[in-house]
Amino acid sequence: MIQILIDSEFRIIAGHGRVLAAKKIGMEEVPCLFIEHLSEEQKKAYIIADNKLALDASWDMEILKSELLDLKELNFDINLTGFDLDNLDFGFDFDGNDVNNEAYEDDFNLSKELPKEPKSKFGEVYQLGNHRLMCGDATKQEDILKLVDGKKIDLFITDPPYNVNYQGRTKNKLKIQNDKMKSDDFVLFLQNAFLNADRIMKPGTSFYIWFASKETLNVYNACKNIGKNSNENWEIKQQIIWFKNKFVIGRQDYQWIHEPCIYGWKNGEAHYFTDDRTQTTVLEYDKLQRNEDHPTMKPVKLIAKLIENSSKSNNNVLDLFGGSGTTLIACEQLNRKCFMMELDPRYVDVIIKRWEDLTNKKAVKIIE
DSSP, X not given: OOOEEEOTTOOEXXXXXXXXXXXXXXXXXXXXXXXOSOOHHHHHHXXXXXXXXXXXXXXXXXXXXXXXXXXXXXXXXXXXXXXXXXXXXXXXXXXXXXXXXXXXXXXXXXXXXXXXXXXXXXXXXXXXXXXXXXXSOTTOHHHHHHHHTTOOEEEEEEOOOOSSOOBOSSTTOOBOTTOSOOHHHHHHHHHHHHHHHHHHEEEEEEEEEXXXXXXXXXXXXHHHTXXXXXXXXXXXXXXXXXXXXXXEOXXXXXXXXXXXXXXXXXXXXXXXXXXXXXXXXXXXXXXXXXXXXXXXXXXXXXXXXXXXXXOOTTOEEXXXXXXXXXXXXXXXXHTOEEEEEESOHHHHHHHHHHHHHHHSOOOEEOXX
């Protein structure tokens, strides 16, 4: 251990952090070196300079990775090092696994897997590896708090009902609940869900919200009402466009070949965004082939791009309208922790089946 610098009156000049760390791991003595030739002014200057130099220092990430993994093997509590393990972005997890993985399509056939009678029940919470999934209501605060279990959110990505009364053309007649409301009711519905999300979002948390173009004003108004008149309001910054490889046939004069998404963040602290300055507002990803009749299902790679741009490894990602579970699948592939809400028990079953097929693991129902 590096010596603690003290003066003749045993006051610490340098090494305050080392003394605190020693206390945490149960050390009763630490090596010290007397510094007796400094004046009071020089001591103060030394203390300030020592702390400033420490703040300006950077980590050798490879050495840090090696040291932390060594501590893990010794069953040492890594939290005692002072690192926030939920926000480390070293490209590895603490089981020694490389997590710099690229997202990929899992080719899940949702239409085939959607059950007629669900096993899941409203109010149930499931643990899917590092993720939590609840069959619950995004507009109810008690359900949200039950889902996250005290955790705070680093990124909010969601694909709420489009309010277009969609019904699929498959034999299962795939539908989205809460997809046909009056305009005022729809704004209130979204606002209640977003307020619940806001309560568990850290300041600086980015959000991505998919929506139908005809509901643009309603979705924007719902967002603008969150945290207004405070310094932690939601700030809408840009609109992101998913440009598809083929259009969807409909009754409009112009056929839809894109879907819009609101991008912004909760004020109060700086938001995180990748250092890559080549990102654009148009994301080109092919429309899924196997689930053409499923309402608004997104490619894993599309959602993964948003996650990579606006979060770090081990961050907590929230999705209040789980649908087919794409956000959770992308989080699994990118080493994020997903907290997902889904109202329809049939889709909860689908999400569980999709994750189990991907990981060859089993979901566990949480008994409370």
